[in-house]
Amino acid sequence: MKKVKDENTEHQILDAAKKVFQAKGMDGARMQEIANHAGINKAMLHYYYRNKQLLFEAVFKNAFSLLAPQLNAILNDDSSIEKKVKKFTSNYIEFVIKHPYLPNFIIQELNRNPDFILNLKDTKGFPKLEKFKEQVKYEVKKGIIKPISAEQLFINIMALNIFPFVAKPLIMAFTNTDDKTFKQLMEQRKTEVADFIINSICS
The missing domain is CATH 1.10.357.10 (Tetracycline Repressor, domain 2)
Structure with missing residues (x-):
């Protein structure tokens, strides 16, 4: 059964990514750290955003x-x-x-x-x-x-x-x-x- 992306989870991810990018910059930010801030695992983060560049662009x-x-x-x-x-x-x-x-x-x-x-x-x-x-x-x-x-x-x-x-x-x-x-x-x-x-x- 195909997963459905949840708006609340996506909002959590974008909010967490914003904070990490602000603190570390694009190059210094890590997907694992963003996942931790969002309260999800890295696999879930990659389900929403395949890589850091796509997440950066979304933010x-x-x-x-x-x-x-x-x-x-x-x-x-x-x-x-x-x-x-x-x-x-x-x-x-x-x-x-x-x-x-x-x-x-x-x-x-x-x-x-x-x-x-x-x-x-x-x-x-x-x-x-x-x-x-x-x-x-x-x-x-x-x-x-x-x-x-x-x-x-x-x-x-x-x-x-x-x-x-x-x-x-x-x-x-x-x-x-x-x-x-x-x-x-x-x-x-x-x-x-x-x-x-x-x-x-x-x-």
Whole structure:
């Protein structure tokens, strides 16, 4: 009789894998350790996910599927560029505070398997920049914001939001802060980053 995959068991596996990948990284994580954290045996884990790469991709896609539609909705709503910057920054930082492993997941996978990220472009809810580009052109033309390409503006937004999480140990060392203080700094960046970008582009 064919086994039926149980949603609760799969959820336990993904939750356990997320914690292990966050602590050990893709290369350092072991399937046995993930199975132990999930409270199942290794054979059961392999029944759900044949290898570590498939499990890693499942954890990544699960997290990305929560964040991407939020960001896509912001980029394609009818609000101004200023409001988009504020909402994008606030939503992204709030999400990453709750899912701190995600930025490093992205960097790791970009280095290991660039095509994996490119394949995500076809998934539902993947952020589209077409409307954002048109809005930037329009607001530059109207003198609402200073001349800047949408691509450069988007890179600035992403860089200022992502880097502190990717470089967390380095930043904590330089600023001599503990984990609690770092989280407070990240909360403050919800407005700090947006204000910095808006002040740099507003005419």
